[in-house]
Amino acid sequence: MALLMRIFATGMLLLFTIAGKADEQPDPQFEVTQVAPGLYMLSGVGGFVGGNIGLSIGPDGVVIIDDAMPPFLDKLTAKIKTVTQQPLDFLINTHVHGDHTGNNATLGKQGVRIVAHKNLRQHMVSKGIPGVDGVIDAPSEALPVITFSEEMTFYLNNNTANVFHVAHAHTDGDAVIHFRNLNVIHTGDVLFNGLFPFIDLQSGGSIDGYIAGQKQILAKADNGTKIIPGHGPLASKADLEAAISMLEETRDIVAKLVADGKSEEEVVKLNPLTKYEKWSWGFINTEGMTRQLYKGLKQAM
Template sequence: MNKITKYLVLSSLLSMSFGAIAEDKPKLKFKATELTKGIYMLEGENGFAGGNIGLSIGEDGVVMIDDAMPSTLNIMQEAISGVTKKPIDFLINTHVHGDHIGNNEVMAKNGAHIVAHENLRTHLLTKGIRGQEGTKPAPKGMLPVITFSHEMSFHLNGEDAQLIHVADAHTDGDAVIVFKNANIIHMGDTFFNGRFPFIDLDSGGTIDGYIKAQERVLSLSNEKTKIIPGHGPLASKQDLEQSIAMLKDVKSIIGKLIADGKSEDDVVKMNPLNKYAKQNWGFITTERMTRQVYKGLK
């Protein structure tokens, strides 16, 4: 076999191999899990699909919690259609980030009434939305049309659902949703299950507010409570307790180093959160967790 023939054979084999790899690569999708009759959690699989979504489906209509990113619209709608053919009546936004409200405009055009904390609407009106091309004004269809300041309730589908504002946690406009009868709580990004949280300091988030938000939800939970985090798998009261313990420890560690006069870079070099390395993930590494807590405490 001459060199040219060998090259052609090798090229052919490589093409077949890469083609097989591409075909075998799992497709990004949302997995719908029924937590109790009529209440579902939609969780991204095989890659990042945005935040976890909640659905309440019943004779009164459909209430949806968050709506992921524009790039996942089709697979999100496919997952929803797998559990209900009804339109979305109410869409609750847990906070302002694009991986949770990215499809607001489409959902509103399809008839959904968007509900959120008043600070979320204010944020969109005054700061707009951030994208690859910079910041631009939020389109009208993206804005919440029903807002609340402290708490509000939904009495639909046999549920007494309570929306609770937790101040200055992940952002300044966070809402958690408590399904009292079903004993299910959707926490949005006030809970990243099994991983470091993102505390958006530029949008009003604080480490103290984050801890208080989790403690508030903990006080509403028992051993049978099912907790939908903003990211990560379905959680329990025990998972939330572990998160609170970690956050309090992290705050104490970084706070002591600040009191000792250490600079931010000094603290990062010390890697004081190494014992929590398993909490690392793509967006919030141990270093970034250290820096955001340092900045927050300073």
């Protein structure tokens, strides 16, 4: 897991810097996009800072969704202050990975109340937090103090925010946040917009669970829905539909080869996902996606 997360961070750094000059040193920053009244997306530009962050601001307080990685906390705090001077009240973690939970301990010490699926807390307690520098122990301040099994709802800032679980998708502790009256959904890493997804098979994720989770989200979307993905640009219903179609098609291609009794190396040599090259990025190219699908399908057998 530690190795996977280090490769993941390297891939994300490549994703955000690939358009820059080779001799430039990345200087990651946060960019703020207003998605709806009182609701913002904070994303990294110029380097990898972690997953896309949601921020709900209003008279009842501030709710942040995910919190990036420790080296970028000062930049994150400064960027938040450009849209509000209010302190953070609640932090919702979409899943356990350190690029989404890296600042839990610091924010927890500041009195921010952390909310997550019960499996995320259990993972932190029993296994620690997987991050780019390996798995680290989770201090008590980093742990969620409010957990849920299936769903819960925030009635804050004149919004109804439904937080619901999608089972065995990216991990076994994924949370998706649906701001119903704003028609905005934050998916966490159950959507990598325009990119091959990372499905953490070692942390309870699965291919079919990932697809089912995306379809749960799709059922709540319409043509006007704005979707904040775990990584990649702000998405639409059409983007989510494209992601589901790609994953179903690539799964079926590799599944047929698995059913034919081919080994992982034999399948990789065939390069069966060539037509999906446009979904490749620094961490997962067509070979990486083929291997991920093969391992996931074999694990499910």
